[in-house]
Amino acid sequence: MAQHKRLPIDPIAEAKRQWLDHGWADAAPGMTLVTSIMRAQQLMLARVDETLRPLGLTFARYELLTLLRFSRSERMPMASASARLQVHPTSVTNTVDRLEASGHVRREPHPTDGRATLVVLTDAGRTLSEQATAALNAEVFEKPGLSRADTDELVRLIARMRRDAGDFDDPRPQPDPL
Template sequence: MPEPGRMPRLDPLAVTRARWAEQTLPGDPWPFLATGSLSRLHQIVSRALDDRLKPFELSRTGYFLLTTLSLIKGERARLGTLSRYLMIHPTTVTLTVDQLERAGLVTRERHPHDRRATLVRLTGSGLERVRQANAALQDDAAEGPLGELTGRYRKLFEALQEVRAAVGDTDF
């Protein structure tokens, strides 16, 4: 229920759907509505995630990189592997590793068998920081968009996993 004196909030994509029919635009509105929904959800969750990670002095990319390293055997990976896993440009990985290294959360080391490759290793401080960040993201008392996702994360993941597989996201 909206507060007295306030207009109820409208779903802009529901309005768009209604206007599509009124304007008699050609074609099916669902591609626009589905991709618009994904884009809006991405923006909302990204903003909320940024806010939640701020106390840990982590960017989203830094958080994803640290979490990925924590889940890899040996807690280390090549820069290129991280780029592929995270689907981000190699330069972005390098810049993020630079920031995390300055903060003492990762170190760089030579690959034991390939002189051309550099490995990124998670430090004890990095592991502790990412554990704290993950605990904060699982806080059932969280307010806002992330709080609304509590209890829905698995359902959302499973719904998107089928679509991601269909578009080839499982190919590394």
């Protein structure tokens, strides 16, 4: 990853100090949390982009290819892709447009719903998804920048935050297999 010049101070800690100095003590922890998460997202996205760029992919395109690869028939309605990726349908349409132009997906009419369109993974798309996953595993996911325990704890905390914000419901308890 391209290195940037280290700052002599933590700008987020300085922002917190300023919040406290301005009398916003009740908001300072939340501002620090939000700003820290947003900066961490920038750092992670930079690593992901650097890994995917040689493959000609963005993270949005990678996510869609991999979602299709993980689906049972390597196809799904575009509305389902939008829901699973938690993005606006227009974003999925734009992503599909680009992946279709590069030969990594194709559109097909839905067999039973004349209003719906399926997005279908091509052989080239499957291969690219596999290559990108191998690169991301090696360069980003296996080395996220935190210990395993810290990674697990952070994921747990963020999942609780997402659940409490209405992002998802806790899974229903599943019976033990027979």
